[in-house]
Amino acid sequence: MEEVVVVTPGEVLGKATQVRAGRGAYVAPHNNLVYASLTGLRRTLSPPPNSPDQRPTVEVTGHKAHGAVPQPGSLVIARVTRVTTRMASADIMCVGPKSVREKFTGIIRQQDVRATEIDKVDMHLSYRPGDVVKALVLFFLTWFVDKLSLGDARAYYLSTAKNELGVVSAESTAVK
Template identity: 45%
Template sequence: MKDTPSYEAVTPGQRLGYAQEYIAGNGTYERDGLLYASVVGIRHITTPENKDQLPIISVSKEKEQSAVPDVGNLITGKIIRVNPHQATVAIMVVGNVPCKEDFTGAIRTQDVRAAEKDKVKIYNSFRPGDIIKAEVISLGDSRSYFLSTAKNELGVIFATSVAGATMIPISWQEMQCPKTKTIEYRKCAKPV
């Protein structure tokens, strides 16, 4: 089968052709001998290898849906701001699907780790620019999702030191700069 790109944008209900000339494919339907688009998208005509078969007409959606965070999803994000009460995260990936839209999340002090929640200092757990793995625990408020790094496998997965080198985790709460050997505090993700 050969796909002939026609790049014609169509809308639901738009007439595409006659049922005796084409086979209705994905995104189309037949009514009274006519074929119509059932979704917004681009019209495609696929020509079969066998000359006895009719070409297939289909409509594919213009763009796939963006990933949207939901409770229980694991996300990968970048710390964009920290204050004494929470770290603000730009959510970049949900599961394994990149986000096309901008979503923000917040990691509150009580959601950083499972034990000794009252002793958590956000600045000793995250710094702006850190890449983290976290879990969505609540849809939060109108501004951001609430995230948690309380599980061992969640936390900072990539950080750069003041010297600009990629830091190496040396414990669950410390990372070391390979250049200067300086140790900085982070809530490190345990490698899986």
């Protein structure tokens, strides 16, 4: 019988050379480890007997009904919650076409706003709280600690540095 193990976001599930990342898990390209991307139960699934890749698949099934989970490389829709001189914080609302059921925090760093003239990016001119952005998930940081809030223990680094990404909805600053 398989051992039931509860895991949390950022917990190492194995080496990518030994296991494949399934739902609720992802491979970090910088160290080739498989990490949990949500809190839930870890399961290891055997590969099909005729599969050329005989590594087992490790997945995390959320404690809530399994909703969409951001993964590195995913396109997301997020609402900007706070803007500082070096970054913008956002709540991820959708991963691809699916809405999320858990709260996921995204961070857009100054260097990830656009592809050119990065040194000239003014975060306050690029985003405002309430803006809705389309972004690409770069990677997941487990122990993100912001100097102001000292709160979030996890965050997804996001990028809007492609033509098809960026603010998709914003409120006018004009007086009504």
